[in-house]
Amino acid sequence: xxxxxxxxxxxxxxxxxxxxxxxxxxxxxxxxxxxxxxxxxxxxxxxxxxxxxxxxxxxxxxxxxxxxxxxxxxxxxxxxxxxxxxxxxxxxxxxxxxxxxxxxxxxxxxxxxxxxxxxxxxxxxxxxxxxxxxxxxxxxxxxxxxxxxxxxxxxxxxxxxxxxxxxxxxxxxxxxxxxxxxxxxxxxxxxxxxxxxxxxxxxxxxxxxxxxxxxxxxxxxxxxxxxxxxxxxxxxxxxxxxxxxxxxxxxxxxxxxxxxxxxxxxxxxxxxxxxxxxxxxxxxxxxxxxxxxxxxxxxxxxxxxxxxxxxxxxxxxxxxxxxxxxxxxxxxxxxxxxxxxxxxxxxxxxxxxxxxxxxxxxxxxxxxxxxxxxxxxxxxxx
Numbered sequence: 237x238x239x240x241x242x243x244x245x246x247x248x249x250x251x252x253x254x255x256x257x258x259x260x261x262x263x264x265x266x267x268x269x270x271x272x273x274x275x276x277x278x279x280x281x282x283x284x285x286x287x288x289x290x291x292x293x294x295x296x297x298x299x300x301x302x303x304x305x306x307x308x309x310x311x312x313x314x315x316x317x318x319x320x321x322x323x324x325x326x327x328x329x330x331x332x333x334x335x336x337x338x339x340x341x342x343x344x345x346x347x348x349x350x351x352x353x354x355x356x357x358x359x360x361x362x363x364x365x366x367x368x369x370x371x372x373x374x375x376x377x378x379x380x381x382x383x384x385x386x387x388x389x390x391x392x393x394x395x396x397x398x399x400x401x402x403x404x405x406x407x408x409x410x411x412x413x414x415x416x417x418x419x420x421x422x423x424x425x426x427x428x429x430x431x432x433x434x435x436x437x438x439x440x441x442x443x444x445x446x447x448x449x450x451x452x453x454x455x456x457x458x459x460x461x462x463x464x465x466x467x468x469x470x471x472x473x474x475x476x477x478x479x480x481x482x483x484x485x486x487x488x489x490x491x492x493x494x495x496x497x498x499x500x501x502x503x504x505x506x507x508x509x510x511x512x513x514x515x516x517x518x519x520x521x522x523x524x525x526x527x528x529x530x531x532x533x534x535x536x537x538x539x540x541x542x543x544x545x546x547x548x549x550x551x552x553x554x555x556x557x558x559x560x561x562x563x564x565x566x567x568x569x570x571x572x573x574x575x576x577x578x579x580x581x582x583x584x585x586x587x588x589x590x591x592x593x594x595x596x597x598x599x600x601x602x603x604x605x606x607x608x609x610x611x612x613x614x615x616x617x618x
Contacts (some may be wrong), residue, residue, distance in 0.1 A: 237366075241267030248513050248516050248517050249285050249511055249608045251509050251512070252513055252521075252522060252525040253525065253528065254509070255509055255510060255513075255569060256507075256525050256526070256528040256529040257528075257529075257532055258501055258502060258506050258534035259502060259506065259529050259530040260342070260530075260533045261497075261532075261536070262494075262497060262498050262501075262529075263333065263338040263341065263342060263533055264338055264533065264536045264537070264540065264541065265490070265494040265497060265498070266279065266333050266494065266498075267333055267338050267496040267537075267541055268329065268339070268490050268494065269490055269491050269495075269543075270330070270333065270334050272489070272490050272491060272514055274483075274491050274494075275477070275478045276327065276330040277327060277330075277470065277472070277477045277478065278474050278478060278483060278484060278493060279330060279494065279498075280293075280323065280326045280327050280330060280470045280474070281470040281471045281473075281474040282486070282495035282499065283470075283498040283499045283503060284310070284322060284323070284326075284361055284464075284466040284470050284471075284499065284501075284502075285327070285467045285469035285495075285499065286495055286496055286498070286499025286500055287329065287463040287466075287467070287498075287499040287500070287504055288460065288463040288464045288466075288467045288499075289499075290499060290500045290503075290504035291456065291459055291460045291463055291503070291504050291507070292460045292463075292464070292565045294456055294460075294508070295454070295456035295457040295460040296503075298456050299456050299457050302454065303454050304452055304454060306331050309451065310451055310461075311443065311461075312557055313447070313448040313451070313452075314443055314448070314458065314461035314462055314464075315465045317441055317444055317445055317448060317458075317461075317462045317465065318462050318463070318464070318465025318466040318467075318468070318469055319439045319465070319466075319469055319507050320423070320438075320440050320444070320469070321437070321438060321440075321441025321442075321444070321445065321466075322441075322463070322465065322469070323469040323470045323473065324464055324472070325434040325435070325436050325437040325441070325468050326434075326466075327436045327470070327471060327473070328431070328433050328434035328437065329341060329434040331427070331430045331431075332344075332427045332430040332431035333432060334427075335423045335424065335426055335430065336423075336424055336427035336428065336431070337354070337530055337537060337541075337543045338533050338536075338537050338541065338543070339476035339530070339533050339534045339538075339543060339545065339549065340388065340424075340427065340428070340431070340539045340549070341427075341431045341554075342529055342530045342533040343384075343385075343388055343530055343536075343549070343552065343553040343556055344385055344388070344428065344431040344432060344556075345526075345529075346381070346429075346433060346526055346527060346530065346546065346553075346556045346557060346559075346560045347381050347382070347385055347432070347435055347556060347559075348435050348438055348439055348442075348581075349377075349523065349539075349558075349560055349563045349564060349567070350377060350378040350381040350382065350560070350563055351432075351435055351436055352438040352439040352442055352443070353374055353378055354378065354565060355436070355439050355440060355443065355444065358585025359443070361443065368569075368570075368573075369566070369569060370566040370567070370569040370570040370573070371566070371597070372566070373562050373563070373565050373566030373569070374552045374562075374563050374566040376559075376562055376568065377558075377559040377560065377561070377563035377564075377565075378559065378563060378564030378568060379559070380556075380558055380559035380562060381555065381558075381559025381560060381563070382392070382559075383559075384551075384552045384553065384554070384555025384556035384557075384559060385432070385552065385556060386484055386552075387551055387552035387555060388428075388548065388549055388552025388553060388556070389424065389425065389428040389552075390548075391548030391552065392438055392546040392548045392549075393545075393547035393548040393549070393551075394546065394547050395544055395545065395546055395547075396545045396546065396547055396550060405473045421431045432455035432483065443502065445458075446464065449520050450547050453454060455509075456511075459507055460483075467469050467516060469514050469612065478574075482529075482615060508570065510522060522559075523560075523564055526560065527557040527560065529555060530557070534553070534589065551617065580604050
């Protein structure tokens, strides 16, 4: 029985480790597909096509009895989510991977909590309270994360040698590489800007998605709607960029495996797993595991993709991760404070509810006694 309890307690941890490993490998597959000559926008388009085909039947079956009525407002919010949470950030992320490396873009993605805090502060959704430890932690974490991103972009330092399997995964027939000058400093800066823009778009999506969830609390259906809108937008954009139908053909190769894995596993199965973990342990628990993806990607990039790892990249990545955890710590303290205050308010309301009937009863007794006195007086007069 004790062993079963231990396994049950470890289940969310093991599932989140699986999620981060799966998300890490999709970035590695992206790089392989790009170096196989596959178009950036076509990868994104196929990803959302596969995701829509997978998640829509699940949403129909799981939420067929609890799904709320569709409105134009919800459709518009789904369109915006598909744009700024799907098509736009994914295309920018693909461009960043092509211009830099999977390790670089994965490290930058850990800035999302800090960027979300800055955007929420700008729109008045968050309040900056430097008198509390939580407020100071969020500011320090944000500055640390942004400083780490600057070091990651502009500082290289000596190369760090790691174990390499010497597997030539880029040995393909056409020999077509997306960006042959991706290692230059200018391309690295453009890649960094694309990666930051992708994460800003994703942070905006988190805010809008929270608003959409209030109106439409159906996670599978909202994910299916977002995937559908993302697919329509991505396919339209990809057809504008690449009209050669030969480039859209998928054979039994790395291209088909990449888009199927990204759409079915990452945008389908892993979304369901993350939703379960959020319900079981909360969103902060899920966010804690984000740096694990960076470790897996860094190892895979240096050993399989033959990407060079520099000391500046390691220092910048460590600073970004430290900033992430400081922001999450500040947010957790803030949430605990709100929970305690709401609990105390609830207790006060409960006491008020318990006392009020007693007062009313007392007053009713007084009124009845007074009525009895008046009745006696009237009867006496008679």
